[in-house]
Amino acid sequence: MSTQARSLSPARPEPDGVPQAKSAQDGRVTPMMAQYIEIKAANPDSLLFYRMGDFYELFFEDAEIASQALGIVLTKRGKHQGQDIPMCGVPVERADDYLQRLIGLGHRVAVCEQTEDPAEAKKRGAKSVVRRDVVRLVTPGTITEDRLLDPGRANLFLAVARRRVSDSEWRYGLAAVDISTGRFTLGETDAAGLPAEIARFDPREILVPDSIHDDPELAAFWRETGAAITPLPREGLDPASAERRLKEFFGVATLDAFGTFDRAEIAAAGCALFYIEKTQIGSRPVLYPPSREEAGATLAIDAATRANLELTRTLSGERAGSLLAAIDCTVTPAGARLLGERLAGPLTDPDRIRDRQDSVAALCEDGALRDRLRRILKRSPDFARALSRLGLGRGGPRDLACLRDGLLAARDLGLELAIAPNLSRELAEAARTLQALDTSVADRLAALLADELPLQKRDGGFVRAGYDAGLDELRELQQDSRRFIAALQARYANETGCRTLRVKHNHMIGYFVEVPQNVGEDLLREPWKDVFVHRQTMAGAMRFSTVELGELESKIASAADRALKIELGLFEAMAQDLVAMSSDIAAAAQAMAVVDVTAALAELAMRLDWTRPAVDRSLSFRIAGGRHPVVEAALKREGQPFIANDADLSGKDAGHILLITGPNMGGKSTYLRQNALIVVLAQMGSFVPAKEARIGVVDRLFSRVGAADDLARGRSTFMVEMVETAAILNQATARSLLILDEIGRGTATFDGLSIAWAAVEHLHEVNRCRALFATHFHELTALAERLPRVSNATLKVTEWQGEVVFLHEVVPGAADRSYGLQVARLAGLPVAVVERAKTILSELERSDRENPKRVFVDDLPLFAVAARPEPAQTAAPDPLRQALESLDPDQMTPREALEALYRLKAQL
Structure with missing residues (x-):
């Protein structure tokens, strides 16, 4: 049996005194099982964690699913309608670990707690069941527990709504919410931009009203997003109901103070609040007023391009090896999340980009300031998420400590920035925000909290000695009792001869004696059965009570209960004060994240010799000495240099197309990707891996590099290639940047070449965009002779003593061969x-x-x-063949064979 989870023994009595579940022959069920069935019926789409003592139990199909998913023992408990009831359970104290695994597998969990004390239930009758109810629904997009969250990644859920603008056109409203930090963002897009926007937010869960979920044109899209899809009923999600819900939640009479929102955005926001109410069940998260993102404010990058460029994850789904992993020098979780957000949504406004660049440049120039800021930031924990847990009533003493340390770091950071000269506009704004924060509550927290803190507030002991005189007096009484407990444990151990006997306590059965099961069996017999009263049988252990222990418990209980009540009162008062400051604290947390990202990008630029790019509204694209940041880092670890290359796609009224030919393994794909990554870095406000860069703002970034079969949708590699190419040709504008590799190679030569040829012409004449077009169709290089904005480039290669040497250098011109055989030999x-x-x-x-x-x-x-x-009309006899056919080697002597060979040679 697993040591981390177990199933209750059918013979073990319930903690609340209810006998085991079983059915009579007439089909009746026990009160406990009737309660379970009723609660489960109200939550049919979730696994029900049903609290029973120190365990969450699962029954019926839920138990079978959880047992298989978690690798825990499946047992049974009584019967229901003549059938055994499958059952398994997990310890409450380890529930977070199991929740994480279940959520990761796509399950939803309804957490059902006991909402009254067992003693109160017994007052209603000996067989009364303790009241239980679901206190929250745990879904991928609504988790808040620190152990369940990735500290460097936002945990968003995304609500989608839409409105019709014409018979054939819809506008989609999006509401992105992270209840672990309070982030609430609204936006709008058209149908073509919906996939790119969802890919940018990268939500863990997507809420879709039935009307959208059931749309046959979108059904395949929802299946392929990779996020958990949660359909919602249509009722109550209309714009009018949504607006009313928003006003009630934020306590305002009008939404005008938050901005001007489209009807679809309001509907999406209302949908998000509806889901929060449904999942949090009475708990109100700390949510900040919704902010609106203007359409087109960020660089549009579709899901396929994000995957190809490996911006935040590699093609295998790992963070290591991605661009984000290569550039992440942040020192705080909030900074890491903001860096990922900026990388996912680079800007398209040159003025905003320059503001960010000014900040990075300032900290590049002042290395001493940068180092001081980073030292302070390293002391700052993830206090934005701690504040969210306090707001939801799930916080503990360590969350208070997290707020204490974060606020103290905010104070120090604000003081450091206050005396710093020549701050950029962005850093100056962060400084003002931090200096405006009232951090006196941090001093109160420092005085309140003890040095060693429990995980749960119900465990007590988190208030520092000397903070409250009444609490100190009660603790002295408890200390005397604990000494008596220790003495009693020693006496029982000596009398029974069991050195592993322990006196323990939990909140369900109070104090008890716990011994190994083999010793427990002896205590059930004379002379011990009148001294030790059996309470529970556990896996490998038994629990008992004694008269002495009961008397002692009653003496301790009063002092302990009063002491814990004082501590909980102090905790709640402090939590309320912090939640009341939530707007200011959130602003400070965001300001610190901005400083962290800025300092991290400056550190990166100085460490790797990156340069500040010029970003404007032209159609320029000139990169001098560009490098691939991820490949360069990998080569550097191996002690090898990276060959830098230039790129120029600049144009006045339209972009330039560079046709790239060259050998396999020559570096074409690396060259394509590095230029796209330089655009992403430049427009997120970072310096870039190049000697010099001038980039006219890119509105959309497209990539078609490599492809694979999509068997689930019945698509071949070539079909996938054509679908991606079609999306590019239909959506690219003059401001877009395209990187295309091997268009048309997935089909027959004539077909593929004709498609590639026509695609280049379309890009040149219709899309008029900047493009890097790599190909093995050397015939395409002839297009440079007839299309004025097309030119050729190739990857240099040389041969040395019969071996091919790839120089990875891009030069003007066209390749005449691909060196495929040499690569085949290298491949083995x-x-x-x-x-x-x-x-x-x-x-x-x-x-x-x-x-x-x-x-x-x-x-x-x-x-x-x-x-x-042409077929031969009259084939003349071949004398050499006739001579060979007349020979019979088996009948010839060696001398005759030699003479015949000379005669044949003479006929050549």
């Missing part, structure tokens, strides 16, 4: 296969030279292929 193909391929290639090239067939498109030579030989 059998030597015989490589040699045979060489022979075939040589024959094909010779045939092409001897019998070329020219193909023209619009009078432009496209490519040459070997002409098929």
Whole structure:
């Protein structure tokens, strides 16, 4: 049996005195099981964690699902309608670990607690069941527990609503909420931009009204998002109801103070609040007034491009190896989340970008200030999330300590910035926010909290000695009692001969004696059965009470209860004071995150010799000495240099297209990706890995690099390639940047080449955007002769003593071969296969030279292929073949064979 979870023994009595669940022959159920069935019926889409003593129990199908998902023992408890009741359970003290695993697997959990004391239940009758009710629903987008959250990633849920603007067009409202920090963001987009916006937010859960969820045109999209999809009923989600819900939640008569919102945005916001009310069940999270993101304010990057560029996660789903991992030098969880947010949504306003760059530049120039700020920030815990838990009533003493340390760090950071010269506008605003924060509550927290803090407030002992005189007196009484408990434990251990006997306490059964099960069996018999009264049988242990222990408990209980009541009162008063300051504290937390990100990017720039890019509203794109930040870091760890390369796609009225040819493994994909990553870094406000960079703001970034089968949707690799290419050609504007690799290579040569050719023409004439187009169709290089904004570049390669050497250097011109056989040999193909391929290639090239067939498109030579030989009309006899056929080697002597060989040679 697992040591982390267990199932109750069918013979064990209930903590609340209810006998085990079983059904009579007429189908009746016990009161406890009737209560469970009623609560489960109200939460059919969630696993029900049903509190029974020190465990959360699961029954029926829930137990079977949890047992398999968590790897815990599945047992049974009585019968229901003639069938055994499957059951398993997890300890309350370890519930967070199991919740994390269940949520990670996509399950929802309803947490059902006992809402009254068992003693109160007994007053209603000996068989009365303790009242229980669901106190919260735990879903992927609504978790707040520190151990369940990724400290460096926002835990968003996203609500979606829509309004019709024409017979064929919808506008979608989005509400992104992170209840672990209070973030509440609204936005709007059209149907084409919806996938990119959802990819930018990267929510853990998406709330979709039935009308949208059931739309057949969107059904496949919801299946493929990767987030948990939660359908919601349509009732009460209309804009009017949503606006009323918003006003009531924030206590305002009008939403005008928050901004001007579209009807779809208001509907989405109302949907988000409805879900919060449904999942938090009476608890009110600390949410800040909604802020609106203007459409087009961030660089649009669709999900496929994000995956190809590996911005925040690699293609395998790992953070390590992503761009975010390569640039993350932040020292606080809030800073790490803000860095990820900025990387996911680079700006499109050059003025805002320059504000961020000014901040990075200021801390690049003042290294001493940067170091001092980072030392202070390292002391700051994740106090924004701690404040959220306090607001929801789930906080503990350690959350108070988190607020204490965070506020003290905020004070020190504000003082440091106050005396710093030449601050940028962004840093100066952060300084003002921090200096305006009333941090006197941090001093009160420091005086209140003890040095060693329990995890749960119900455990007590978190108030510092000397803070409250009445509490100190009660603690002295408890200390005397504890000494008596220790003496009693020693006496019982000596009398029974059990050295592992322990006197323990829990909130359900009070004080008890716990011994191993084999010793417990002896205590059930003479001479001990009149001294030790059996209470519980556990897995491997038994619990007993004694008359002495009961008398002692009654003496201790009064002092302990009064002491805990004082501590809880002090806790609640402090928590209320902090929640009342939530707006100021949240603003300070955000200001500290901004300082952290700025200092981290400055540290990165100085450490790696990155430069400040010029970002404007032109169509420029000039990169001198550009480098791939992730590949460069990997090579540096191996002691190898990275070959920097230039790129110029600048244009006045339209962008330039660079056709890139070159050998396999020459570095084309790296070159494509590095230029896209430089754009992302530049527009998020970072310095970039280049000697010099000038970038006209990019509105949309598209990537089609590599593809794979989508078997679930019945799509081949080529179909996936064409779908992505179609999206690019239909959406790219003159301000967009495209990186395209191997368009058309997934089908027959003529088909693929014609598609690639037409795509380049369309990009040049219709989209008029900046593009890097890598290809192995060398024939495409002829387009540079007829399209004025198309030019060629290639990756240099050389051969040394029969070996191919990739130089990874991009130069003007076109490649004439791909070195595929050399790469095949490096990949480990059998030597015989490589040699045979060489022979075939040589024959094909010779045939092409001897019998070329020219193909023209619009009078432009496209490519040459070997002409098929015409069938021979009258084939003349071959004398050499006739001579060979006349020989019989088995009948020839060695001398005759040698003479025959000379005769054959003479006929050549």
